Amino acid sequence: MAGALPLGDPAPADGRLPDDVRIDPELDFGVYLHVPFCRVRCGYCDFNTYTSGELRGARQDEYADTLLREVRLGRDVLADAGPLRAARTVFFGGGTPTLLPAGDLGRMLDGVRDAFGIADGAEVTVEANPDTVTPEVVRELAAAGVNRMSIGMQSAVPHVLAALDRTHSPANVRTAVDAAREAGLDVSVDLIYGAPGETLADWEASLDAALALRPDHLSAYALIIEDGTKLARQIKRGEVPAPDDDLQADMYELADATLAAAGFDWYEVSNWARGDEHRSRHNLAYWRGSDWWGFGPGAHSHVGGLRWWNVKHPAAYAQRLALGTSPAAGRETPDAEARGLERVLLESRIREGLSVDALPSGARRAVAGLVADGMVEGAAAVRGRVVLTLKGRLLADAVVRALTE
Incomplete structure (x- = not known):
């Protein structure tokens, strides 16, 4: 589970925005839908995610209905503050969104569509663990309006996946990509470099395997050791080595050269796309300071210069919404x-x-x-x-x- 929430001012129970918040109707609006469930906790991860044994009073089978309560609350809050804007991007992140039934994700997307509208040509992305993707799941997501899938490949090398506590089979990455392609979705793959024991040759093998999938987009993130994670404890005890900065720099240079030769352009430090039309518009909205509402436990939002964040645990999140109150834990205006x-x-x-x-x-x-x-x-x-x-x-x-x- 992630660290402590930031400090800030108390958020009102009704979620109402301050009177001085001014919504720019010309500024893009995006929606983030957080699904905080994972089968296992990866040793490097400090995201706000929970395995079944950590839920303590929250239920996955009720999660879609709980989140839809916040979507309806968000519509009322924004309608009071100014003109509603159709979402230009929607992003299901986690956690592992595809641990939920595709029908639940579709209902959540319908809720966004009913509350705000979804703009013509909007980018709608679902993050996925390869082991949770089947052709049937992807077809159902595509029918619901999803048009992009971001697949957590991380590595093609078994010992690197083991060092990261990733449990998926490398072969299932190809199955997931093929299913997404068959359904007409754009495909992004995520990689991580600098894991304990990973060599430059290992990293080259992962890049080659990723490119063989012919994705539209590729993200490559240097492994960062976060306090409180299993991997941080292993490094502190001397069980595994800390990432080597020089090796990670070599890996980045290799990635950039390899991807450029394959026709990918960098558009953000850790992201490359095969043409501008395949850039992640949702993530670009974050980097460019657009407005978005993050729905779900621990999710962060930004509208009209105001920032706020929700309570972290799914049980606390569900309890607040069941009582008809906002799940926001705090907020600030920088x-x-x-x-x-x-x-x-x-x-x-x-x-x-x-x-x-x-x-x-x-x-x-x-x-x-x-x-x-x-x-x-x-x-x-x-x-x-x-x-x-x-x-x-x-x-x-x-x-x-x-x-x-």
Whole structure:
């Protein structure tokens, strides 16, 4: 389970937004639907997820109805605050959304459609564990309106999957991809690099296996050791080695070169797509500061500059909604300085980059030094954009520090 929720102001029981929140009807609106269930807990994961033994009073078979109560509450709250906007993206994340019956996911999507509308051409994504995907499941999801599937491949190498506590069979990744393709869905695969015992050759094998699936989109994330996880404890006890920063940098460079040669373009530090039309529009909405409502336990939302987050445990979440009250645990409105920092953190990661005009005058002077150090593209800087080079992507945190100190 994830760490503590952030500190913030108390959220009202009715979920009402502050009177000074102004909704921009032209700003895209997205919906995130959190499904917090997993069969097993992966050793590296600190997401807000729960195995069957950790639910303590919450039931998976009642979850869709519980979440739909929050969807209806969200519609009422937003209708009071301004014009309702149809969702341009919907993302089922987790956890493992496909642990629920496809019919439950379809009902949840129908609830969003009834409450807000779903825009024509909207991107509707479901995350999936390969072992929970069958042709029948995918066909039912596609009929409900899902048009994109993000498959948690992580690795093609058995000992790397074991180090990550992943239980799926590599062969089932191909089955899941084929099922999604047959149903007409866009396909994304997720990879993780830098696991204990993983070599550069292992990583190359995983990249080659992923590309052999001919996905439309690929995410590759460096393994990060989160406090409180099983893997963090194993490293602290000396049972497995900590990730090697230099090896992870080599793995990133190999991924970027391999994917570029296969026709993929990077559009965010950890994400590549086979053409702009296959970029994850939902995730781009986060990086660009659009509005979204996150439904589900522990989910975070952002509307009109206000941020809030729900109680974490599914039982507490269900109890609040059964009583007709908001599941929000707290909220905050970041000040101008915090918003500026967040904009640098997020927009500097994407291919279009960050506008130099968005930086304070002192930070603008740092751009020339970043160009000289080879971390920011010189031609883009001349056009008024901060765009990371390959070196800059490897040292993205250092770029952010230079632009915010």
